[in-house]
Amino acid sequence: MTKLIDLKAPPILEIGKITLPEPKKITLDNGIPMFVFQGAKNDILCVELLFNSGRWTEPSPLTAGSCGRLIKSGTLNKSSFELSEEIDFYGSTIKAGAGYNTFSLQLFTLHRFFNESFPLFQECLFDIAFPETEIDLYKSNALSKHRVELEKNDYVADMAFKKIVFGDQHPYGYETSEERIKAINQTDILEYYRKELRIDNCAIFVSGNVLETHIQAINNLLGKKDWNKSSTGLPVSTAPPSGTIPQQFHQQKKNSVQCSIVIGKQLFNMSHEDYPEFLLMNTIFGGYFGSRLMSNIREDKGYTYGIYSGLQSLKFGGVYSIQTETGLEHKNDCLKEIYTEMSRLRESRVTERELTLARNYLLGKFMGKTDGAFNQVEQFKKYYVEGKSVDLFDNIVEKVRNCNAERIRDLATTYLNKENFSEIVIG
Amino acid sequence: MIQVSKKILKNGLTVVHHLDENTPFVVVNVLYKVGAKDEDPERTGFAHLFEHLMFEGSKHAKSYDQPLQEAGGENNAFTNNDYTNYYSQVPANNIDISLFLEADRMAFLNINQRSLNVQKKVVVEEFKENYINQPYGDVWHLLREMVYEKHPYKWPTIGLRTEHISEAVLEEVRNFFSMHYQPQNAILVIGGNIEEAVAFEKAEQYFGWIEPQTVTEKKEVIEPEQTVAKTKTVYADVPLNGLYIAFKSTDRYDDDFYVSDLISDILSGGQSSRLYQRLVKEQKLFVSIDAYISASNEIGMFVVEGKINEDVPVSVAEAAVWQEIELLKTELTEKEIRKTKNKILSYLNFSDTSIMGRTINIAYYEMLGDANGINQEESKYESVTLEKIQRFCNKYLTHSKSNTLYYLRKQHDQAN
The missing domain is CATH 3.30.830.10 (Metalloenzyme, LuxS/M16 peptidase-like)
Known part of the structure; x- marks a missing residue:
């Protein structure tokens, strides 16, 4: 039997000072700000390029997100498979995704594979061709997955909510619909990719166990003056948010x-x-x-x-x-x-x-x-x-x-x- | 390398410490070696229902959550077929609160009718939310029942039916508590910004006095070997036909576990993996496809599941999966194995960055037998060879040992 003992609740102590430390800031040769967050036990590294872009500046609905999902869809010289195969071989992960006001391109890699992985990351930034065949397949699978999602009440409710609150033309509010998925196209994606992933639109965040050699390599590869992209961006959305009247x-x-x-x-x-x-x-x-x-x-x-x-x-x-x-x-x-x-x-x-x-x-x-x-x-x-x-x-x-x-x-x-x-x- | 040290208290409680001076937190993890597999077949879902009751307060703490939150902490728990795990994270200076609350509910859980009534309703809603009101939500109910004949893995953690939960009575709750929630059936891990000596001293102070009651010995279940392929077809309101092929696999302690995990990654880990490349991208048979293992302590499951493209006949998609399984036995290169190992290596290195995740993992490895096992994973995956992979495929992934579930779209003439 359990011994009878009178446990007493210990006193609750005050929660001490909480402060978010300033990261180390470095400016690349071409002016891109880079923020370094040091600290990881393992030899791991994450490099993220964050663009001031996203749904807010896309030529047509769902384009920014599609650009992200297709970021490994192949270059002029490499098929999607060849590119993925190389990235996977080094155990690295390259992810891209669009938010409402951001577009993010991330590389996760181990130290030992940094030198091999970083050029592949660079290819995803500069050379993706977004082949039609890849886009078609992406659209057809996205359509099927969308139909599965529509069976989920929480998905439908959230979409209806955003549409009511911001309106169906607004980047924060528009619905993912079959018509919009079908309208995804190469011209818009390429335009988005060329015009929105620019030097003057970009900040870099490096975290993990960051070495000086990594910083130098990033500057050598991403710090050059010209990225050979468009010098101007896309116009920003002008749709006013609706939704002042509750429904x-x-x-x-x-x-x-x-x-x-x-x-x-x-x-x-x-x-x-x-x-x-x-x-x-x-x-x-x-x-x-x-x-x-x-x-x-x-x-x-x-x-x-x-x-x-x-x-x-x-x-x-x-x-x-x-x-x-x-x-x-x-x-x-x-x-x-x-x-x-x-x-x-x-x-x-x-x-x-x-x-x-x-x-x-x-x-x-x-x-x-x-x-x-x-x-x-x-x-x-x-x-x-x-x-x-x-x-x-x-x-x-x-x-x-x-x-x-x-x-x-x-x-x-x-x-x-x-x-x-x-x-x-x-x- | 994750440093861990261990001590066993007189009452049988295993205590593991892990120091991380770079976090402002301490994480307290208590793992009880009881899960859905220990349930009465007429009371499935009970271990998980019980987990909910562990948050209803104890003798010296009317509420579990409140003091912990007031200490700046957060907490949660999960139950699976093998074990039940409780974890909390508090600012390091409030470690005592966390240990006190865990010790008090281990010794003096407040079991009462009112809590039971409410939590039964909550769990029934959880059941509906995740397993009924979701497309393909009951897949695991169906698959487990096909794969396991005798083993209690044949029901999922949430339980077979909502009635099993709503019919539970207080006496059963009391018995379950005294049968399983004993110090010798538990593992306490204290991880984070706390010195080893302090951690062990506090563990002794809060838990050392709890006198254990006998824990019922677990009976071993002999699961017969499957010799004939099984199939099942269900129709539901789903937009795409689903195909699930499941095999019994090895237990978690066997070196073949690592082989099976590597195989599932060769098939579907990453965009260059076989199933994704060939069946989704090249042949366009599936919208999505995945291969994975269940990682149970005892007889695991190896599953291939896919959502079939609208205009593709199920039989064509199924044949393509089998072709891929057969190709594993004949066409596999060292380079592909290296690639998969590199991906796993990366995963292992990225997966333990948070103190909470690391502490939970340490408890899991201690349950498997040794907390230090967390440091041996890399070499175990490294030791997988092409021969071992092919031997595994020939032994486990054969047609006569397969369980195929066709989860099909209801046609209009079948709709009610």
């Missing part, structure tokens, strides 16, 4: 046992003065496992496996949403409880205990963002993309530390009003 969109789906719920609206990004304390308010509301939404709707009522809310900071604005999946029989109760929790947070002040709990949890999360080179680079990039310095990170941490219950209620009063939210239910 309700409910769609039933045959054979569903659960429905996907998204409740959300446009909001601000990290530059906004309310951003830091809003993060804390959101943590209390639905941002962590101990949140009000989770405690009520999962832990008390058992309506869902999980419910979360979050603010996505974008370069131009932001989007705030609450997302969950619930059994059809719980749908109405679940919706009701979400709105009840909004009004509870507006109407009464949180206790000091609840505030401390959420604040410390959030501080622990911030600490995690400073832990090691790979976390630091991810965090730094977010600030860099939005044109902010790392000081903002430290300021956000301080504002979260000093936020009080009064302020939480004020923010809830300003931002958590049912009538401003769109409501999407699929299933």
